[in-house]
Amino acid sequence: MVKSIGAPHDRIDGIPKVTGGATYAADVKLEGQLYAIAVQSTIAAGKIVTLESASAEATPGVVAVYSHLNARKALTWIHSDELLALSAEALGLSALPSGSSRPVGYLPLTSPEIYFAGQWIAVVVAESIEAARHGVGRIKVRYEVDAASVVMNDEKDDWIEPTFFFGADMQVQRGNAPNTRHGEVLVQETYATPMQLHQPMEPSATTASWDGDEVTLFDSTQGVLATREYVAQSLKVPTEKVRVISAYVGGGFGSKNQVWPHQALAAHMARALGRPVRLQLTRSDMALASGHRSYTEQDVRLVADRDGKIRLLQHVSRVPTSIQGGFFEPCGLNSLLLYGAETLDVRHRVTRKNIPTPTPFRAPGETPGSFALESALDELAHTLKVDPLELRRRNFPSRDSYHDRDWSSNHLLECYRLGAAAFNWPGRYVPPRSIREGSEMVGYGMATTAYPAPALPATVRLRLQVQGLAIVETSATDIGTGMYTILAQTVADELGLPVSQLEVRLGDSTFPNAPTAGRSKSTASVLPAARQACFSLREKLASIGAPHSPMPQSNESIFSLLERQAIPELVAEGTSAGMPREHNLSFYSFGAHFVEVRVDEELGRIRVSRVVSAFDCGRIINPKTATSQIKGGIVFGIGMALMEQGEFDPVYSRLINDNLADYHIPVNADIGDIDVIFIDKPDMRFNEFGARGLGEIGVPGTAAAITNALYSATGRRIRSLPATAAAIL
Numbered sequence: 001m002v003k004s005i006g007a008p009h010d011r012i013d014g015i016p017k018v019t020g021g022a023t024y025a026a027d028v029k030l031e032g033q034l035y036a037i038a039v040q041s042t043i044a045a046g047k048i049v050t051l052e053s054a055s056a057e058a059t060p061g062v063v064a065v066y067s068h069l070n071a072r073k074a075l076t077w078i079h080s081d082e083l084l085a086l087s088a089e090a091l092g093l094s095a096l097p098s099g100s101s102r103p104v105g106y107l108p109l110t111s112p113e114i115y116f117a118g119q120w121i122a123v124v125v126a127e128s129i130e131a132a133r134h135g136v137g138r139i140k141v142r143y144e145v146d147a148a149s150v151v152m153n154d155e156k157d158d159w160i161e162p163t164f165f166f167g168a169d170m171q172v173q174r175g176n177a178p179n180t181r182h183g184e185v186l187v188q189e190t191y192a193t194p195m196q197l198h199q200p201m202e203p204s205a206t207t208a209s210w211d212g213d214e215v216t217l218f219d220s221t222q223g224v225l226a227t228r229e230y231v232a233q234s235l236k237v238p239t240e241k242v243r244v245i246s247a248y249v250g251g252g253f254g255s256k257n258q259v260w261p262h263q264a265l266a267a268h269m270a271r272a273l274g275r276p277v278r279l280q281l282t283r284s285d286m287a288l289a290s291g292h293r294s295y296t297e298q299d300v301r302l303v304a305d306r307d308g309k310i311r312l313l314q315h316v317s318r319v320p321t322s323i324q325g326g327f328f329e330p331c332g333l334n335s336l337l338l339y340g341a342e343t344l345d346v347r348h349r350v351t352r353k354n355i356p357t358p359t360p361f362r363a364p365g366e367t368p369g370s371f372a373l374e375s376a377l378d379e380l381a382h383t384l385k386v387d388p389l390e391l392r393r394r395n396f397p398s399r400d401s402y403h404d405r406d407w408s409s410n411h412l413l414e415c416y417r418l419g420a421a422a423f424n425w426p427g428r429y430v431p432p433r434s435i436r437e438g439s440e441m442v443g444y445g446m447a448t449t450a451y452p453a454p455a456l457p458a459t460v461r462l463r464l465q466v467q468g469l470a471i472v473e474t475s476a477t478d479i480g481t482g483m484y485t486i487l488a489q490t491v492a493d494e495l496g497l498p499v500s501q502l503e504v505r506l507g508d509s510t511f512p513n514a515p516t517a518g519r520s521k522s523t524a525s526v527l528p529a530a531r532q533a534c535f536s537l538r539e540k541l542a543s544i545g546a547p548h549s550p551m552p553q554s555n556e557s558i559f560s561l562l563e564r565q566a567i568p569e570l571v572a573e574g575t576s577a578g579m580p581r582e583h584n585l586s587f588y589s590f591g592a593h594f595v596e597v598r599v600d601e602e603l604g605r606i607r608v609s610r611v612v613s614a615f616d617c618g619r620i621i622n623p624k625t626a627t628s629q630i631k632g633g634i635v636f637g638i639g640m641a642l643m644e645q646g647e648f649d650p651v652y653s654r655l656i657n658d659n660l661a662d663y664h665i666p667v668n669a670d671i672g673d674i675d676v677i678f679i680d681k682p683d684m685r686f687n688e689f690g691a692r693g694l695g696e697i698g699v700p701g702t703a704a705a706i707t708n709a710l711y712s713a714t715g716r717r718i719r720s721l722p723a724t725a726a727a728i729l
């Protein structure tokens with residue numbers, strides 16, 4: 001039988017998704033269901049003096065209005081101080097001292113205080129969406145307004161120096177900073193990236209429905225178990241009374257990584273009203289109530305020898321978080337690992353602003369950090385008049401000197417070689433503004449990308465059914481990454497069954513344990529568990545008379561064996577171990593982006609005409625879904641480089657472009673050729689598949705490769721994104 005792993009298998013969830021057969025959280029329509037819409041604060045700092053809801057409550061179809069005036073009592077909605085007591089795991093990421101174990105910052109409807117514009121101050125529940133909207137418009141609020149601060153570098157800055165986050169020291173000073181001796185080259189620049197919004201196709205939504213003392217949430221989340229834990233604690237009910245179903249997720253990108261208040265709020269309202277309640281975030285709410293990538297400012301200083309060997313790498317980032325949030329962009333992560341400078345000075349500073357709470361956003365830290373680092377490398381290359389690719393080769397990190405470990409496997413040099421060959425990279429120093437075709441200036445740019453390869457324990461259950469079906473169950477989610485498909489491929493190979501005889505079921509908290517789909521860890525967590533489950537199933541089959549080894553080659557035989565033995569269903573589970581413990585190694589993936597841009601000199605119009613990116617992510621389980629995932633990451637990078645920018649109104653401190661009309665993301669016409677190459681060498685010291693996750697690695701470096709290409713084309717260095725036509729002109 002042909003091996004399924006390694007084959008470009010079509011997505012098994014593709015047909016249901018494009019034909020409407022896949023049910024998303026807000027598609028659910030239950031008997032007696034109500035609809036809830038949040039009311040946003042119009043001020044950015046201060047407090048609510050009066051909130052009048054009588055006219056909203058009298059609106060036809062409106063069933064209830066909840067605000068800080070009644071939520072605690074009517075909903076048993078817990079006070080934010082009590083939220084602090086919730087388990088750190090359910091609360092997700094937090095690194096900042098003092099009040100910071102609140103992951104999402106302020107818990108809405110608990111007090112009259114306003115911390116950012118757009119904060120939820122009330123929720124209207126009605127028989128229809130239209131009635132709820134009508135009610136929202138009839139809420140009258142009077143505020144006491146305080147001065148707000150949404151930008152850094154003003155008098156309200158109060159810098160925090162976090163110590164440890166994302167598994168890394170946030171204040172690293174290692175080695176002795178060399179003096180700038182004669183003959184050394186210095187790059188010292190500040191790079192800025194704007195606020196960015198996740199914009200998944202499917203806005204977050206929770207439909208909550210009670211049956212006696214048990215509640216089911218149809219939710220859009222990257223982690224059903226974390227959601228179950230948080231919601232159960234918020235409701236003060238035992239965990240097993242909460243079921244979270246998230247079989248399909250229309251994109252997450254990190255916005256659905258941690259748990260947000262709306263997920264619990266829907267359950268509280270459904271309990272109070274005795275009817276199912278659907279709370280769907282509007283596109284505006286998606287920008288304000290489910291996280292974003294914060295803007296950043298990063299100072300990078302490079303000291304190098306004449307031959308380009310980097311002696312000192314200094315990377316100091318300044319980023320905001322919300323007044324009570326616990327997340328910030330750890331921009332320096334890749335600066336700790338790449339280029340092996342003998343002296344490292346990588347630090348992070350955070351200040352609290354009247355902004356919504358930032359959250360993980362596809363390669364948090366690495367993405368904005370790589371823009372600064374990879375731009376600075378390019379500046380160094382041009383200062384030295386050295387090919388930017390050659391400069392990176394000269395600074396290849398042969399080991400992970402930050403963690404003082406060897407790489408489990410590192411084929412970055414191979415990524416450089418194969419990517420450059422496929423791109424037809426010049427291979428010599430090309431001065432800026434030297435290539436012109438008609439009215440267009442042409443430029444080439446490149447950048448490195450790297451991303452960690454984590455893994456956590458997971459369990460997969462197999463149910464072999466006599467009628468000829470093998471069901472695969474785990475609570476992992478497929479947020480568009482391909483988990484449904486690669487899980488089917490794994491089980492198909494191990495059991496010798498065609499994928500068509502498998503049914504994969506994901507995203508249900510009643511299924512066995514799996515980690516939240518985040519930090520690119522699902523493949524390495526779930527696939528080894530699936531393999532263990534297959535081993536366990538084969539043992540059970542052997543015990544009822546199947547030949548021990550090899551596995552029955554004809555799929556008929558295992559099912560007819562069940563039939564002969566009158567066994568309707570054979571169930572087996574397998575659990576993975578998480579990170580390998582026997583090696584003291586550093587597990588990372590690597591890649592290199594090569595970009596061609598074309599700039600119309602008169603109009604400043606920028607086109608990314610060609611991208612070739614080569615990756616070392618270990619063995620590729622499915623080249624089709626893997627390529628698609630990476631291409632999506634590169635499209636992300638194109639949006640970041642050229643278009644995306646969340647902007648605050650300077651007077652009212654409101655996010656101006658909290659919608660898809662004003663916040664620009666790429667469409668098909670913006671995207672040229674993207675060629676993805678995988679080195680496809682298994683990392684057998686990581687797991688038995690040799691596979692590392694690749695959910696996020698396509699994003700870091702892309703924006704820098706584009707602005708580096710823009711410099712090559714035009715001689716204009718873009719240090720503040722996005723690089724618009726206006727910036728180029």
Ligand code: MOS
Nearest residue numbers: 254361362518519
């Ligand atoms: Mo992803 S930003 O690790 O959810």
